[in-house]
Amino acid sequence: MKITVVGAGAVGATCADNIARKELAEELVLLDIKEGLAEGKALDMTQTAALFGFDTRITGSTNDYSKTAGSKVVVITSGIPRKPGMTREELIGTNAGIVRGVTENILKHSPEAIIIVISNPMDTMTYLTLKSSGLQKNRIIGMGGILDSARFKCYLSKALNCSPNDLNAMVVGGHGDTTMIPLIRLATWNSVPVTNFLKSDQQKQIVNDTMVGGATLTKLLGTSAWYAPGAAGAALVESIVRDEKKLFTCCVSLDGEYGHKDICLGVPVVIGKNGWEKIIDCGLNDDEKNLFSKSAEAVRSMNEVLMTLH
Numbered sequence: 001m002k003i004t005v006v007g008a009g010a011v012g013a014t015c016a017d018n019i020a021r022k023e024l025a026e027e028l029v030l031l032d033i034k035e036g037l038a039e040g041k042a043l044d045m046t047q048t049a050a051l052f053g054f055d056t057r058i059t060g061s062t063n064d065y066s067k068t069a070g071s072k073v074v075v076i077t078s079g080i081p082r083k084p085g086m087t088r089e090e091l092i093g094t095n096a097g098i099v100r101g102v103t104e105n106i107l108k109h110s111p112e113a114i115i116i117v118i119s120n121p122m123d124t125m126t127y128l129t130l131k132s133s134g135l136q137k138n139r140i141i142g143m144g145g146i147l148d149s150a151r152f153k154c155y156l157s158k159a160l161n162c163s164p165n166d167l168n169a170m171v172v173g174g175h176g177d178t179t180m181i182p183l184i185r186l187a188t189w190n191s192v193p194v195t196n197f198l199k200s201d202q203q204k205q206i207v208n209d210t211m212v213g214g215a216t217l218t219k220l221l222g223t224s225a226w227y228a229p230g231a232a233g234a235a236l237v238e239s240i241v242r243d244e245k246k247l248f249t250c251c252v253s254l255d256g257e258y259g260h261k262d263i264c265l266g267v268p269v270v271i272g273k274n275g276w277e278k279i280i281d282c283g284l285n286d287d288e289k290n291l292f293s294k295s296a297e298a299v300r301s302m303n304e305v306l307m308t309l310h
Contacts (some may be wrong), residue, residue, distance in 0.1 A: 001024070001025045001026050001027075001072055001241060002025055002026065002027045002028075002029065002068075002070050002071045002072060003019055003024060003025040003027075003028050003029070003071060003072065003073045003074070003075070003237060003241070004028075004029040004030075004031060004068040004071040004073075004074045004075070004106070004110070004113075005019070005028070005029070005030050005031070005074075005075045005077065006031050006032075006068075006074065006075065006076050006077065006078050006102050006106070007031075007032060007076065007077035007078040007079070007119075008030050008031070008032035008034070008037045008038040008041050008042075008060070009032070009077065009081065009226075010081075010223070010224075010226035010230075011077045011081075011118060011224070011226045011229045011230050011233070012030065012032075012075070012077035012078075012118075012230070013030070013041045013045075013226075013230070014226045014227055014229070014230025014231065015075055015077065015118070015229075015230040015231075015233040015234050015237075016028060016030050016041070016042075016045065016058070016230075017045055017048075017230070018230060018231055018233075018234030019056070019234050019237055019238075020045055020048075020049075020054055020056040020058055021048075021052050021054055022054075022234065022238060023054050023055065023056055024056075024234070024237055024238055024241050024242070025056055025072075025241065026056065026057065027056070027057045027058075027059065028056050028057070028058045028059070029058075029059045029060075029061060029067050029068050029071065030042045030045075030058065030059070030060045030061070031060075031061045031062075031063065031064070031065070031067070031068060032060075032061075032062065032063075033062070033063050033078075034062070035062050036062065037060075037062070038060035038061055038062060039060035039061070039062065040060065041060060042058045042059055042060030043060065045058050046058050065105040065106065065108065065109050066109060068106060068109050068110060069109040069110060070109070070110060071106070071109075071110040071113050072110075072112070072113065072114065072240075072241065073113060073114050073115075073116065073237050073240055073241060074106050074110060074113045074114070074115050074116070075116045075118060075233050075237065076099060076102050076103070076106075076115060076116065076117050076118060076119055076125075076129070077118045077119060077233070078095075078098045078099060078102050078119055079091065079094065079095035079098050079099065079119040079120065079125075080094055080095065081120075081223050081224040083218070083222075083223065084218055084219050084222060086218075087176075087177070091120050091121055092121055092124060092302060092305050092306070092309075093305075093309060095119050095120065095121075095125060096124075096125070096128055096306060096309055097309070098119070099117070099119050099125045099128055099129060100128060100129075100132050103115065103129050103132055103133050104132070104133075107133060107135075113139070114139045114141070114240055114274075114275045115129055115133070115135070115139060115140050115141070116141050116142075116143055116233060116236055116237065117129050117140070117141070117142045117143065117251070118142075118143045118144075118229060118233050120175075120224075121175070121176065121302055122142045122143065122144040122175040122251060123142060123144070123174050123175055123176070123179075123251050123263075123264055123265060123266070123299045123302070123303075124299065124302045124303050124305070124306065125142070126140060126141070126142030126251045126252075126264040127253075127263065127264040127299075127303050127306075128306055130253055130264060136275075137252065137253035137255075138252075138274055138275040138276050138277065139274075139275045140252070140253065140264075140275075141236065141250050141251070141252060141269075141271070141275060141276055142175065142250060142251025142252070142264060142266070143229075143232055143233050143236055143250065143251070144174075144175025144180075144250075144251055144266055145170070145171055145172065145175065145180075145248065145249025145250055145251060145266035145267075146232040146235060146236055146248045146249060146250065147175075147228055147229050147232040148171035148175060148180050148182070148210065148213070148249070148266070149169060149170045149171045149248075149249050150164075150228055150231075150232060151171075151210050151213035151214075151228065152169045152170070152171050152182045152187070152206070152210040153167045153169050155206045155209045155210055155213075156169055156187060156189075156194055156206055159198060159202055159205075159206055160189060160194065160197055160198070162189060166189055166190045167187065167188070167189055167194070168187065168188045168191075169182070169183070169184075169186075169187035169188070169194070170182075170183055170186065170187075170249045170268060170282070171183070171210060171249055171266065172249055172265075172266050172267055172268070172282070172284075172292065173265060173266055173291065173292055173295035173296075174265060174266065174295045174296075174298060174299045175251060175266060176295075176298065176299075177211055177212050177214065177215050178211070178298065179294075179295040179298045179299060180210070180211055180266070180295070181288060181291045181292060181295060182206070182207045182210045182211065183282070183284075183288065184203050184206065184207055185285070185288070186282060235248075236248065236250070236271060239271040239272065240271060240272065240273060240275065241273070243272045243273040244271070244272065245270050245271070245272045245277070246270070246271050247268055247269070247270055247271075247280060248268070248269065248271050249266045249267065249268050249269075250266065250267075250269050250271065250276060251264050251265060251266050252264060252265075252267065252269055252276050252279065254267070254279075257279045257281070258279075258281075258284070258289075258292060259289070259292075259293070260292075260293075260296050263296055263299060263300060263303070264299075265292075265295065265296060265299060267279050267280075267282075268280040268282055
């Protein structure tokens with residue numbers, strides 16, 4: 001089993017570190033365009049093997065895609081990160097060219113790979129990867145909803161003073177500050193609705209904090225977050241390589257599900273060895289369906305920007 005992470009920046013390196021520690025692959029390749037960066041981080045991680053007790057072989061490469069040949073899963077984190085005050089949408093022009101080039105190079109050497117997209121704006125980059133690769137739709141997965149749902153559980157656990165591991169809560173829709181939809185109505189604390197324990201204003205605050213979760217961190221850190229995004233990417237890889245059949249919110253291609261077509265958006269999907277295996281209908285009410293349609297509209301308008309790029 002071989003896994004490649006493209007982009008050795010903070011998110012890519014954190015994702016790779018988690019993959020190595022969990023021994024999800026015999027060989028892990030870290031690739032970057034910056035001379036020496038991937039090699040340096042790969043060596044640094046390899047030096048933790050004796051401390052953490054893993055045996056994954058980690059290789060770093062500067063832009064040599066031949067080293068990635070035969071990868072089962074490829075995680076794309078390439079692209080510039082957000083700066084304070086910058087929207088994910090503003091990233092589109094730069095990152096579209098990068099993601100398209102990475103996808104082409106990966107498929108030359110690993111035509112059977114399942115591709116995970118973390119690059120922002122993620123819904124549009126996932127759509128671009130699907131359209132430019134010509135792969136079956138189940139092999140292209142955008143990670144965003146896993147991260148957003150983890151942030152949702154974080155804010156719920158703080159409000160309830162409980163373990164986040166006892167919570168079931170999902171965020172659907174776009175991976176953007178105004179497009180994601182934290183489904184607080186469906187969130188449960190060990191099967192009991194969280195709405196039983198939280199006042200209306202608390203619920204609104206949690207939903208709002210979740211939606212601006214990424215921007216909050218960008219403001220504090222001066223760049224995009226990396227620990228949770230990297231861990232979310234690794235969790236998705238784990239469900240694929242171990243065929244766990246976990247139910248995650250992921251950005252996938254819709255063909256009539258949730259009332260939408262020709263778009264990649266965050267919905268609950270079962271993740272296994274073939275990529276995403278089926279979309280689960282979580283039974284949105286009329287208000288949530290309306291929010292989902294608005295989210296789709298916003299993502300479509302970003303996707304249209306792709307048509308203007310050359």
